Amino acid sequence: MKAILLKRAGRAKGLVLTEVPIPIPGQTEVLIRIHATTVTRGDVVLRKLPKLLTRLVGETPKSTLGHEFAGVVTAVGAMVDRFEVGNRVFGTTTGLTHGAYSEYLCAPQDGILATIPSGITFEDAAPVPVGAMAALHFLREGGVVSDKRVLINGASGSVGSFAVQIAKQLGAHVTGVSSTSNVELVESLGADEVIDYTKQDFTEGSQRYDVIFDAVGKTSPKRTRSVLAEHGMFVTTQKLRQERLDDLLAVRDLVAAGVVKAVIDRYYTLEQIPEAHQYVEQGHKRGNVVILVSGR
Ligand SMILES: NC(=O)c1ccc[n+]([C@@H]2O[C@H](COP(=O)([O-])OP(=O)(O)OC[C@H]3O[C@@H](n4cnc5c(N)ncnc54)[C@H](OP(=O)(O)O)[C@@H]3O)[C@@H](O)[C@H]2O)c1
Known part of the structure; x- marks a missing residue:
């Protein structure tokens, strides 16, 4: 099978298309034919990190990157009872020694893995696990509930675009912060208000927020203190997070109900992953890169 191996940590050219054997699932593993994966900001960080530092940030060093995926189960180990051949599944490769930049992947049945809701394509499912689970996690950490005023900084990114949709579903009043070219997108996701950061600094406004969610890692508690309500919370994606299967199942329900949909900026092929990395590391993608x- 084809896989993009990380031959050398550092620049995107260290990602090399290679022919490798199709893996064989262990007793409690499933073999998945990958239809779609993504390039996340985290993938770019891991590409650059030497193995020792990868361990220090709590990640398992991988020969192949690719955090999230969507595909079909093509074989199951003898002890597998949660999935069967033919299941359409999506999930993450957290804790595994190989990622999803390959045609096949073995994943444990009790990992971060679930069936894709019917009617959702592989390309729409693949970007959900990382961005939507992170959005859900940090909105919960902020205590976002109905009627809270939430500001989402970086509302046009992967985490931010999911956060706007999930916060609206929770009944919050949502203010998104984006650049001029993304104002319409953030409005279309349901934001009640959008602040264009190229024209207005939200930290200098008179509005106070119950929760400030810095989805893109561009501000700080100190800078936003003046616009945080009394007892308000600042939350940020610049923090380690434990993935939980329950969170994947929760976002799966939101996707199935049509409440949440991945924003997709660009599509690339497996062979074009180095170019996709170069694009993502510029920090300006809209939603997700699939x-x-x-193929389709
Ligand atoms: N802790 C976790 O579990 C976790 C999970 C996922 C991601 N993350 C981290 O969260 C961060 C965001 O990830 P992501 O994938 O959502 O990022 P992303 O999609 O790459 O974010 C890019 C978006 O942010 C906007 N942006 C750039 N600078 C901005 C600014 N100063 N103010 C407001 N918006 C700005 C960009 O639009 P413009 O350039 O047009 O403004 C673009 O649409 C990354 O650092 C990532 O590593 C953490």
Whole structure:
């Protein structure tokens, strides 16, 4: 099978298309034919990190990157009872020694893995696990509930675009912060208000927020203190987070109900992953960058 191996940590050219054997699932593993994966900001960080530092940030060093995926189960180990051949699944490769930049992947049945809701395509499912689970996690950490005023900084990114949709579903009053070119997108996701950061600094406004969620890691508690309500909370994606299967199941329900949909900026093929990395590391993608591993 084809896989993009990380031959050398550092620049995107260290990601090299290679022919490798199709893995064989262990007793409690499933073999998945990958249809779509993504290039996340986290993938770019891991590409640059030497193995020792990867361990220090709590990640397992991988020969192949690719945090999230969507595909079909093509074989199951003898002890597998949660999935069967033919299941359409999506999930993450957290804790595994190989990622999803490949045509096949073995994943444990009790990992961060779930079936894709019917009617949702592989390319729409693949970007959900990382961005939507992170959005849900940090909105919960902030205590976002109905009627709270929430500001989402970086509302046009992957985490931010999911956060706007989930916060609206929770009944919050949502203010998104984006650049001029993304104002319409953030409005279309349901934001009640959008602040264009190229024209207005939200930290200098008179509005106070119950929760400030810095989804893109561009501000700080200190800078936003003056616009945080009394007992308000500042939350940020610049923090380690434990993935939980329950969170994947929760975002799956939101996707199935049509409440949450991935914003997709660009598509690339498996072979074009180095170019996709170069694009993502510029920090300006709108939503998600999807890799179509098996074409459309
Ligand atoms: N802790 C976790 O579990 C976790 C999970 C996922 C991601 N993360 C981290 O969260 C961060 C965001 O990830 P992501 O994938 O959502 O990022 P992303 O999609 O790459 O974010 C890019 C978006 O942010 C906007 N942006 C850039 N600078 C901005 C600014 N100063 N103010 C407001 N918006 C700005 C960009 O639009 P413009 O350039 O047009 O403004 C673009 O649409 C990354 O650092 C990532 O590593 C953490």
